[in-house]
Amino acid sequence: MTPLLEPICTLAIDLTRPHEMGECPGGTRRIIPIVGGTAKGARINGRILNIGADWQTVQAGGLAQLDARYAIETDDGAVVEVISQGIRHMAPEVAERAAGGEDVPFSDYYMRTFIRLESGHPDYDWVNRSLFLATGGKRGASVHLEIFRIG
Template sequence: MKGFAMDLPTPKLDEVCTLYVELDVIREMGAGRAGHRRIIPIVGGTVTGARLAGRILNLGADWQTIFAGGLAELDTRYAVETDDGAIIEIINYGFRHGPEEVLAAVARGEEVDPTAYYMRTHARLETGDERYDWVNRTLFVGVGARFQQAVQVTLYALT
């Protein structure tokens, strides 16, 4: 068709950082409109990587919905303070699901191979600090793992 590009670029993923997110005790809300609701406070952690490094601030939470069949909808909002003093907001949305026995082991706080279940996110980062303005114009995806009182997510820039 005239006027349409035939050879679009193939997106690539560039690793940006790994988030080690420390969690407080789960606050159970009970059954909601779509599933079981719970809030998991985010109380700290670290950010390591070549493009972003710093600490996760003691604020924010993961507002989860657990659907029939075990699908967890992850909906987080928190902030990072970089080693050089910038504040970056992170809004991370995604899904965690897998075989029932694997999810039960994760729920018990057991160490589970992260390849045994699916935990993927897409993240929006935002800052007013000019040194990190690139995060305002970049799409991010993440791969994660859940531990007893923590989550690990590696973020990749979609380029």
């Protein structure tokens, strides 16, 4: 049976300057603070709290391992934790364009994340029993993700 993807929300995640760790055994490491943003959609609406970060490891060949944790405070008062792990791959010429500040179309590279959401709020208990997938990419100083529940 092919799973269905239910649209949940769109995240616009605000970032600040990365903290570069340099070349480590697994690749080039950086920590990118998550300082705000928005969640808008059919099932989750609210703001992204200033309490998270994305720990990235960029390996030879341009493959980035993404590992982010942050939280959404919904418009109705719930706090939803976001645990996002995935990959991004850009061809060298695309990475050069992005590093130069160009707004590279998401279709020019691959970025997918597996997302777990968790909340203690009774109205959001459904997120504790679901798995999510995200697609998207970077736009300026933010990351935009379309979140889907895997049904």
